Structures are given as structure tokens and as C-alpha cells.
Amino acid sequence: xxxxxxxxxxxxxxxxxxxxxxxxxNFIKFDDKFFSKNINLGLDLQGGSxxxxxxxxxxxxxxxxQAKIIELKRYFxxxxxxxxxxxxxxxxxxxxxxxxxxxxxKNILNDKESDVNTYYPTYKSHEFxxxxxxxxxxxxxxxxxxxLLKNSSLDQAIEIxxxxxxxxxxxxxxxLKRGNDRILVELPGLDDPxxxxxxxxxxxxxxFQFISQNNEESFGTEKLSxxxxxxxxxxxxxxxxxxxxxxxxxxxxNSQTNETVVSFSLDRVGAKKFGKATSTGVGKQLxxxxxxxxxxxxxxxxxxxxxxxxxSGDFTFQSATDLALLLRSGALPAPLNIIEERxxxxxxxxxxxxxxxxxxxxxxxxxxxxxxxxxxxFGLIANxxxxxxxxxxxxxxxxxxxTLTLPGIAGIILTVGMAxxxxxxxxxxxxxxxxxxxxxxxxxxxxxxxSRTTILDANITTLIAAxxxxxxxxxxxxxxxxxxxxxxxxxxxxxxxxxxxxxxxYVVKNKDKEQLL
Amino acid sequence: MxxxxxxxxxxxxxxxxxxxxVISLVFLIFKxxxxxxxxxxxxxxxxxxxxxxxxxxxxxxxxxxxxxGDVSVKKFGNETDFIVKFEKQNSNDPEFIKNxxxxxxxxxxxxxxxxxxxxxxxxxxxxxxxxxxxxxxxLAAMLLYIWIRFEWQFSLGAILAIFHDVIIxxxxxSIFSLEINLSIVAAVLTIVGYSMNDTVVIFDRVRExxxxxxxxxxxxxxxxxxxxxxxxxxxxxxxxxxxxxxxxLFGGEILKGFSxxxxxxxxxxxxxxxxxxxxxxVALNVSQRTIVKEEEKN
Numbered sequence: 001x002x003x004x005x006x007x008x009x010x011x012x013x014x015x016x017x018x019x020x021x022x023x024x025x026n027f028i029k030f031d032d033k034f035f036s037k038n039i040n041l042g043l044d045l046q047g048g049s050x051x052x053x054x055x056x057x058x059x060x061x062x063x064x065x066q067a068k069i070i071e072l073k074r075y076f077x078x079x080x081x082x083x084x085x086x087x088x089x090x091x092x093x094x095x096x097x098x099x100x101x102x103x104x105x106k107n108i109l110n111d112k113e114s115d116v117n118t119y120y121p122t123y124k125s126h127e128f129x130x131x132x133x134x135x136x137x138x139x140x141x142x143x144x145x146x147x148l149l150k151n152s153s154l155d156q157a158i159e160i161x162x163x164x165x166x167x168x169x170x171x172x173x174x175x176l177k178r179g180n181d182r183i184l185v186e187l188p189g190l191d192d193p194x195x196x197x198x199x200x201x202x203x204x205x206x207x208f209q210f211i212s213q214n215n216e217e218s219f220g221t222e223k224l225s226x227x228x229x230x231x232x233x234x235x236x237x238x239x240x241x242x243x244x245x246x247x248x249x250x251x252x253x254n255s256q257t258n259e260t261v262v263s264f265s266l267d268r269v270g271a272k273k274f275g276k277a278t279s280t281g282v283g284k285q286l287x288x289x290x291x292x293x294x295x296x297x298x299x300x301x302x303x304x305x306x307x308x309x310x311x312s313g314d315f316t317f318q319s320a321t322d323l324a325l326l327l328r329s330g331a332l333p334a335p336l337n338i339i340e341e342r343x344x345x346x347x348x349x350x351x352x353x354x355x356x357x358x359x360x361x362x363x364x365x366x367x368x369x370x371x372x373x374x375x376x377x378f379g380l381i382a383n384x385x386x387x388x389x390x391x392x393x394x395x396x397x398x399x400x401x402x403t404l405t406l407p408g409i410a411g412i413i414l415t416v417g418m419a420x421x422x423x424x425x426x427x428x429x430x431x432x433x434x435x436x437x438x439x440x441x442x443x444x445x446x447x448x449x450x451s452r453t454t455i456l457d458a459n460i461t462t463l464i465a466a467x468x469x470x471x472x473x474x475x476x477x478x479x480x481x482x483x484x485x486x487x488x489x490x491x492x493x494x495x496x497x498x499x500x501x502x503x504x505x506y507v508v509k510n511k512d513k514e515q516l517l
Numbered sequence: 518m519x520x521x522x523x524x525x526x527x528x529x530x531x532x533x534x535x536x537x538x539v540i541s542l543v544f545l546i547f548k549x550x551x552x553x554x555x556x557x558x559x560x561x562x563x564x565x566x567x568x569x570x571x572x573x574x575x576x577x578x579x580x581x582x583x584x585x586g587d588v589s590v591k592k593f594g595n596e597t598d599f600i601v602k603f604e605k606q607n608s609n610d611p612e613f614i615k616n617x618x619x620x621x622x623x624x625x626x627x628x629x630x631x632x633x634x635x636x637x638x639x640x641x642x643x644x645x646x647x648x649x650x651x652x653x654x655x656l657a658a659m660l661l662y663i664w665i666r667f668e669w670q671f672s673l674g675a676i677l678a679i680f681h682d683v684i685i686x687x688x689x690x691s692i693f694s695l696e697i698n699l700s701i702v703a704a705v706l707t708i709v710g711y712s713m714n715d716t717v718v719i720f721d722r723v724r725e726x727x728x729x730x731x732x733x734x735x736x737x738x739x740x741x742x743x744x745x746x747x748x749x750x751x752x753x754x755x756x757x758x759x760x761x762x763x764x765x766l767f768g769g770e771i772l773k774g775f776s777x778x779x780x781x782x783x784x785x786x787x788x789x790x791x792x793x794x795x796x797x798x799v800a801l802n803v804s805q806r807t808i809v810k811e812e813e814k815n
Contacts, residue, residue, distance in 0.1 A: 044771075052640065198611035339637035348563065348631040355769030363763030367756045374752060407700050410764055410772055414707065414779070417760025418714075421753040425718065428749045454721040457666055458714040464658045465710035469703060472651035474644070477703045484707065 002445050002504040012497045020391035022398040039398045042405035043186060044476050045353050047346035049193040051185040052178065053161070053200060053336040060153050060334045061141070065093055068116075068128075068139075075116050081105060093128075094138040102135055109137070120144060150180045153333040158183050161336070163329035164199050183336070191345045195322075203291050203335050204326040206243035208274070211285035211297055212236045227293045227313065235287050235294070240277040245270025249327035251320035254310065260320045261310045264327060271307025279303035288313070290323075356409035363413045364390070371420060375427055377506065378517055382423040385499035389419050392490040397483065405479030415487030421458070422495040425451045431517055440516050444507050448500065455495070459488050519747045523791055524740040527799065530792040534681055541688020548691050553698035554602060554634055556648070558641035559586075562601045562617070563632035566625060569596055576601065579624040583617065594770040598631070606637055648702040652683070655706055659713050667720060668807055674797035675716045678789040682712045686781045700775040708782025711757070715750065715790040722746050723798065724808060731805045739795040754787045 004012075022037060030036040043050050069086050072095070076083050081104060086095045097105050109130045112119045117139075118127045127145035131138045141149065154177060161183055165173045174186035185200070187193065212221045212234045219238040225231070249264040266274055278286070278300050287297040288311050296313035315323065368386065371379035393412060397404060430447030437443040466488065469481035510516060554561045576599060577590045586604030593600040607613040614633055621628055636644075656679065663672040683705055690697060722742040730738065743750075758780060765776040 054639075194611045194615055201611060337637075338635075340640045341633065341635040343630075343633040345629065345631045347629075352769055352771060355767060355772075359763045359767035359769075359772075362767055363760040366759040366763060370752075370756060370759060406769075406771055407703055407775065410768065410775060413760045413764050413768075414757070417757035418711070418753070420756050421714070421749075424749050424752045424756075428746070428752075432745065454718055457717045457721060461659055461662060461713040461717060462707075462710035464662060465655050465706045468651055468655040468658065469706050472647050472654070473703065474647075474699070477699050480700075480703045 002441060002448070002500070002507065004501055004504060009501060012501055015493075016388050016392065016498060019395035019399065020388065022395035023391045023393075026394075026398055037398050037401065039394070040401055040403040041349075041353075042403045042408065042476060042479050043188060043342070043349075044344050044406045045349045045356075045404065046188055047191055047344050047349035048186065048188040049190045049196070050340070050342040051187070051193065051197070051200070051338055052340035053183045053185065054339045055150070055153060055157055055181045055183075055333075056335045056337055057150055057153055057181060058334075061091055061146075061149065062088075064149065065091065069093055072116055076105070076108075079108075092138050092140050094136060096135050097137065099135055102132070105137060106130070106132060109139075120148070147180060154180055154183070156333045157336065160330050160332050161185065161200060164325065165196065167325045167329060168196060168199065170196070182339075189346065191343060193341065193343055197338060197341075199322060199326065200336055201338070202326055203332045204243065204329070205291050205331045206246070206327060207239045207289045208241040208277075209239055209287050209289055210236045210277075210281060211287050213284070224287070224289060224292060224294050227290070227295050233287065233294060233297065235289070240286070241266070241270055241274050243327060243331050245273070246327055249324040251315070251317060251324050252310070254312065257312070259312055260315045260317050261312045262315065262320050262324045262327070263308065263310045264324075265308040268307075271305070274307065274309070275303060275305035279305070295323075352406050353409075356406060360409060360413050360416070364416050367416055367420060375517070378423075378427055378503070381499055381502045381506065382420055382427075384502060385423060385494040386416065386419055388498050389487075389490050389494035390416065392494065393483065393487050396486055396490065402482050402486075403479055404483070405476040407476045408479035408483045411480045411483030411487065415483065415491065418462075419487070419491040419494070422455045422491060423499055425455055425458075426495070426499075427517060434515070434517065440507055440511050440513075444503065444516075455492075459492060463488050519744045521744060521747070522740060523743050523795075524736055524799075527792065527796040530788075531796055534685075534789075534793060537685050537688070538681060541684050541691070544688055544691040545684075550687065550691050550697045551694045552645070553696040554636045554641070555698045556641050556645040558636050558638040559602060559604045559606050560636075561632070561634040562614075562630055563593060564599050564601060564621070565595070565629045565631055566597050566599070567627045567629075568625065573599070575625055576621065579621060580617070583620060585617075598770075606635055644699065648699070651702060652705055652709070655709055656680075659709065663713070663717070666717075667724065668803075670798060670801040670803050670807060671720050671724075673801070674794040675713060675720065677797055678716050678786075678793040679709050679712050681789045681793050682708055682782055682785040685785050686778060689781055690778070695777070696774055698774065700772070701778050704775045704778035704782065707779060708786060711783055712786030712789060715753075715786050716794045718749065719743060719746050719790055719795065723795070723803075727803070727805050727808050735803050736799050739798055743791055743795060750787060750790070754783060757783050 025035060025037050026039055028036055065088055069088060072093070073083065073086065081097065081101050083095045083097050083105070086093070108114060109117050109128075110126070114126070117130065119125075120127070123144040125142050125144040127142060127148075128139040129142045131140070158175060158177060162175050165175060165185060165187070170187050171189045176184045178184050185196075187196065190196070219236055221234050221236055223232050224235050226233070245266050246264050247267050249262055252261055252263045253259070254261045282300050282302065285297045285299050288295045295311060298312065311323070368383045371382050373379070375382060390412070393415060426447055429451040430444055433443040433446045433450070434440070437446065463485060466481045466485035470478060470485065473481055507516060573590045573592065577588055580588045580590070580601065580603065588601070588603045591600045592598070614630070618628070618630060656676065659679070660672055660676050663675050686705065686708060689695075690701070719742055722745055723739060726733075726738050726742050733741070761776050761780045761783065764772050765780060768776060
């Protein structure tokens with residue numbers, strides 16, 4: 001165990017130097033990206049906001065089911081099959097058919113080539129589960145149908161969230177999917193997430209609808225209240241134009257009224273629709289509706305055919321900017337709820353870094369002094385291994401751009417405390433061996449060999465804990481598991497290569513001395 | 518070499534451990550754990566006031582007017598720092614935190630929100646569930662590992678030692694109403710790893726000695742093994758405790774609970790490797806035949 005070939009010595013040194021270099025690269029600045037890497041600081045250390053959003057898919061499901069009913073009606077009408085008594089209750093579509101059509105309807109719904117109930121060969125499942133009871137049919141989203149629906153609404157939502165966050169222009173936001181109905185938003189450096197929260201909390205469904213003069217519109221009417229809550233209005237359900245047709249929106253100053261307004265421009269299709277509606281509706285009031293609330297309802301004085309317009313409505317410059325931003329980024333497919341929020345101010349983050357470094361330094365010093373007191377020259381060797389262990393650990397974390405959190409710093413300090421364990425095991429074993437063996441080289445060799453399985457067993461158990469923490473933990477705790485796990489690997493390296501190399505050099509040089517350890 | 522008769526006290530310490538476990542379980546069942554916002558849901562705010570004369574009751578009074586549910590206010594390190602916790606969680610209302618800040622500023626002067634944590638009920642129950650799963654999984658994984666590496670008697674001893682450490686550490690958290698949050702779960706898992714590490718070192722020696730001496734009874738054999746590994750046990754515990762103490766004293770308020778749990782865990786882990794794991798080998802009457810039989814089978 002004590003023999004080292006020249007090649008081995010060189011490779012241990014090279015390896016140590018290279019990885020240790022990256023520990024220092026945190027403090028050196030080069031132009032080259034690879035050579036001046038920085039460890040990532042977690043939000044708890046650099047300050048920032050962490051938001052976990054959950055999509056409320058219920059409105060989407062209801063919408064899709066309503067559309068499905070219309071589709072079914074149309075499809076079976078074409079096939080000249082009569083379906084009646086359609087109803088939608090608790091996410092279940094049900095309808096009845098005549099007795100002699102039961103088989104027919106069943107075949108259509110369960111056909112793998114079905115046009116109205118798509119079959120997904122990869123999941124071996126239809127979009128809807130079909131249940132029949134006599135002539136009564138009921139359709140439910142199947143498990144996979146629901147998963148696909150959720151995934152597609154999550155994909156849309158994450159895109160919109162990204163656009164909105166990007167528009168606010170925070171520093172390197174991190175936006176990730178979590179499961180099939182959650183979005184994680186990390187905003188480093190942001191200590192007041194209120195604006196982002198209010199932007200993400202709005203679906204931003206914009207529609208233009210006429211205020212109804214009589215209650216007998218062919219599309220039906222609905223009662224909506226104004227944004228400021230001052231009054232209600234009866235609005236036609238016919239949607240003239242929606243936010244989808246917008247190509248741009250920005251806050252501007254209306255030079256005549258000296259008011260802040262949001263001016264928008266429409267795409268070709270939108271401009272055409274808007275032009276047509278405003279030419280036939282001169283004199284009517286056009287309600288501008290956002291998420292079910294009327295922002296304003298100006299009267300149309302003349303047809304608007306240029307494909308651009310203005311929304312007025314008691315805006316401050318800030319609220320006009322935000323509305324323009326929401327309109328530009330598009331509507332969310334479903335409302336988002338913030339189910340978890342963690343914000344750390346930048347000065348607390350800095351305090352945590354300072355406290356972490358101070359306690360690392362003190363812990364390190366105490367362990368080093370204790371080892372020298374206990375083992376003298378070999379304590380020095382163990383300490384050299386400990387120092388290089390620390391450099392290797394920080395170097396590897398830097399190289400792989402791992403995220404360092406406050407518990408992660410605790411993990412490093414704990415590694416320092418526990419790293420000497422392996423060397424202690426070896427040294428104590430060597431002491432025992434020396435009692436029966438006069439030749440120090442043989443005694444040292446036996447000490448290393450006999451303690452090896454114990455050291456491996458002991459470290460593998462801790463590694464298991466670190467692995468499980470990594471896969472089960474979240475955020476800061478994950479950071480802890482990373483430093484703990486990497487710390488074990490670097491500990492084994494520093495003990496078996498660095499400390500062993502130094503020990504062998506020392507022992508071979510001093511083999512004639514009495515009682516080395 | 519040390520020669521301390523640890524084995525003389527096996528019975529006495531086993532009774533002590535049993536009493537501690539029963540007390541811990543009684544507290545865990547009837548008093549329960551003091552879950553933080555991570556596991557209970559709600560809002561946590563760490564704030565710093567500019568005015569040193571502010572006191573806890575002033576902050577509590579002004580928050581109580583806001584209908585936030587159960588409010589708790591505690592000093593947090595510095596004289597000017599406080600931790601405020603309350604049940605209400607209303608992250609969807611972007612004005613919620615702002616309103617609280619305004620309200621507090623108006624009654625106690627300029628304040629700085631250093632940290633805000635707001636956890637919904639769904640997330641907190643998920644975090645609790647995944648915490649419990651993580652701890653159970655790691656126990657199972659280690660049981661499996663020890664079972665593969667040693668004989669079943671050893672693995673039973675190691676696992677009981679770990680249960681002992683985890684139950685008593687959590688029991689102390691319950692008795693002193695210390696807060697359980699995500700980082701405590703990490704601490705418990707590390708305790709599990711450390712305690713296992715300690716037990717494995719002694720067990721390895723027991724196994725080695727079982728092969729070496731066929732005429733020594735397990736009762737004395739465990740004592741020899743404990744003594745042979747004693748200096749290592751002490752040195753490693755000391756260095757680990759030095760590091761942990763440094764975190765506890767200088768690592769800031771946020772790491773206090775975490776490092777305290779670890780310190781308790783290391784102490785109980787060291788104790789249990791000697792006084793729980795080994796007596797179980799004795800109780801199960803492990804002998805040279807136990808390991809030889811296993812080795813023949815393989």
C-alpha cells in the first residue's frame with residue numbers, strides 16, 4: 001500500500017493542482033470563460049425570489065369539454081345519428097341516443113381511428129374513457145387524456161411566464177417545469193417580487209365586446225362589472241376581437257386628453273375584423289374586457305380601419321406599462337396560483353455568506369490544531385490532506401457549476417470535521433500494528449490495508465444518505481447533499497492518494513527512528 | 518490500549534435508553550413536533566427594525582389587528598431582528614406582503630424585510646411527505662447495505678441504534694419545542710449516516726475479532742472491539758463536534774437548529790454505537806459460527 005510509482009505521484013499532483021485551481025478561479029478574473037469559473041450561489045446566499053406556481057386547469061378542462069360537446073353534436077349530425085339530452089356535470093359529458101344506434105355510437109367512440117375520441121397508441125389509451133348504460137353514454141377524460149391536456153397547457157403557460165419575466169428584465173431568471181402542472185421561477189437578486197407576482201397572477205385574457213342595448217342578442221349577453229367596481233354593464237357575448245390578434249402594445253400619452261393610454265396594433269386578420277365591427281357599430285359602446293372585468297367602454301365615433309387603437313382607463317404610467325406588457329406577452333391558458341414563495345434580501349444573503357465563511361474558518365482551524373496536537377507530524381500530513389480536500393471540494397463544485405447554498409456551506413464544514421475520520425482510522429490501526437511489527441514499513445502497510453474495508457463501509461453509508469437527500473430534497477437541502485456527497489469522494493481521494501503519498505515518503509525517509517506515530 | 522469495561526454497563530444503559538425512548542415517544546405522540554412553515558404552511562418573515570426600543574409585544578399587537586390567524590413573534594439573533602410567523606398564507610394577493618410591511622412600518626417605524634417565506638398547504642404537506650419518505654428510504658437503504666456487508670444480527674443492531682438516535686433527537690426537539698424545518702430533515706439524514714458510520718467501524722472490528730478468537734464470548738468480544746476502536750471513536754467525534762460547534766456558534770441564526778440537531782445526533786450516535794448496537798449482538802448470541810456459517814453459504 002505504501003509504494004507509489006513516479007507516474008502515480010505525478011498524476012496525483014497534477015489532478016490535485018488542476019481541481020484546486022478551480023477553487024481559486026472564484027477569485028481570479030480571466031477573459032476566458034473556462035478558466036475563470038464561479039461557483040453558483042443559491043438564492044439563500046445571493047438573495048432573490050423563488051416562486052412556485054400551479055396552474056389551475058379547471059377552466060381549461062371545462063372549456064375543452066364544452067368545445068367537445070359542440071364537436072360531438074356536429075359530428076353525429078353529419079352521420080345522421082341522433083343524440084339528445086347533452087349535459088356537462090363534474091367534468092363528465094353525458095348524452096342519450098336511440099336504442100338502435102347504441103352499437104353504432106359505441107363503435108365510433110371506441111374505434112382506434114376515431115375522429116372524435118383520439119387514440120394514442122403510445123399510451124394505449126383514448127383521449128376519453130367511454131361508459132355506457134343502456135342508451136346513456138358518459139365521457140370522461142382518460143388518465144392520459146388529462147396528462148396530455150395538462151402538459152400542453154403547462155407548455156403554453158411556461159412560454160408566457162418566460163416572456164413576462166423577460167420583459168421585466170430581471171437578472172438571469174430560471175424558469176423550470178415541475179411535474180405536469182407547476183412552474184418554478186427563480187429570480188436571483190430580486191428582493192421585492194410584488195410586481196412579478198402581480199404580472200404572473202393575471203391571465204390577461206383581452207376581449208372586445210359590444211355593450212348590449214337590448215337583451216335579445218343572438219349570442220346571448222353577460223353581466224360584467226367595471227374594473228374599478230363602480231358599475232356593471234350588460235355585454236354581448238359575441239367577441240369582436242381577442243388578445244390573440246394583437247401584435248404590439250405600448251404605453252403612450254394621449255396628446256389631446258393628456259392621459260396615459262395603452263396603444264396597440266393588430267395583425268391583418270384582427271385589423272379587418274376590427275374595421276368591420278367598428279363600421280357597423282358606430283355610435284355603440286365597445287367594452288374592453290380583461291379577465292372578465294371591463295377596463296373601459298368608449299363609444300365608437302368612426303370606423304377604425306388602420307388596425308391600431310388605444311385603450312384608456314385611468315392608468316398610471318406604471319399600470320399602463322404593465323398592461324401593455326401583459327398584452328404583448330399574450331394570455332395564459334389558465335390562471336396561475338402562487339403556492340410557495342421564498343424571498344431572501346441581499347443583505348441577509350451576504351450576512352449568511354459571512355457567517356458561513358467565518359464558521360468554516362474557525363471549524364477548520366480547530367480541527368487542524370486538534371490533529372497536530374494528537375498526531376504531530378502525521379497530524380500535519382492529515383491536515384495537508386484536509387486542506388487539499390477542501391480545495392478539491394470547492395474546485396469540483398466550481399468546475400461543475402454546482403449551486404452553493406447555506407446548508408451547502410454547512411455540508412463543507414461537516415466534511416472538514418468528518419474527513420479526518422479516515423486518516424484517524426488508519427493512524428490508529430497503524431499504532432496497533434506497530435505493537436507486533438518492528439519494521440515500520442510493514443506496519444504502516446498493514447495499517448492501510450486492514451483499515452480499508454472499514455473506511456469504505458463507513459463512507460458508503462454516508463454516501464447513501466447524501467444520494468437520497470439529493471433525489472428527495474429541494475432547494476437548499478439539495479445543495480447540502482451535493483457538498484456532502486462530493487465531500488466524501490474528495491475525502492477518499494485526499495486520504496488514499498495525498499495523505500498516503502506523504503505518509504510513505506515520510507516513513508521511508510525516517511524508517512530507522514523509534515516510534516514514528 | 519484502553520481497557521474500560523463498557524460491557525458491565527450494557528444493562529444499565531439499555532434501561533436508560535429505553536426510558537429516553539419511551540419519554541421521547543410520549544412527547545412525540547402527545548405533544549408532537551413544532552413544525553415550521555415548510556411543513557405546516559403559512560408565512561414566515563424575518564425583519565430588521567431600525568429602532569432598538571421595539572419589542573416583541575409591540576410587533577405582535579400590530580399584527581394581531583390584521584387577522585392573520587395564529588401569530589408568533591420571536592427575537593432572532595440581533596436585538597433588532599425578529600422572526601414573525603403566522604398561519605395565513607396568501608401569496609396570490611400581490612399586495613399581501615406589502616400591506617403587512619406598511620402596517621408594521623406605520624406602528625414601529627422603518628423596517629426591512631430580510632426574508633419572506635410563504636408556503637401553501639398543498640406544498641407543505643408534500644414537503645412533509647417527501648421528508649418522511651427520504652428518512653425512511655435512507656434507513657431502508659442502509660439496512661440493505663449492512664445486510665449485504667454483514668450478517669442479519671449486525672444489521673438489526675445497526676438499525677436499532679439508528680432508530681434510537683433519530684427518536685431521541687426528535688424527542689428532544691419535541692420536548693423543547695424546537696422548530697422542525699427542511700434543514701432538520703437534512704440533519705436527521707446526516708445523523709443517520711454518521712451513526713451508521715460509527716457503528717460500522719466497531720462492527721468491522723467485532724467481525725475481525727470473531728474470526729481471530731474462537732474462545733472469547735461475544736459479551737467480552739464486543740468490549741475488546743469497543744476498546745480497540747475507542748480512540749478513533751473519540752477523535753472523530755471530537756473533530757466532528759468541533760466543526761459543528763463552530764457552525765452553531767458562528768454560522769448565523771438560520772443554521773442554529775440544523776447544527777444543534779447534528780450535535781445531539783453525533784453525541785447519541787456515538788453513544789448508541791457502543792451501548793445499543795453491541796448489546797444487541799450479545800442478546801442475539803452472535804458467535805464465530807454466525808459468520809462462518811454465512812461465509813460457507815456464500
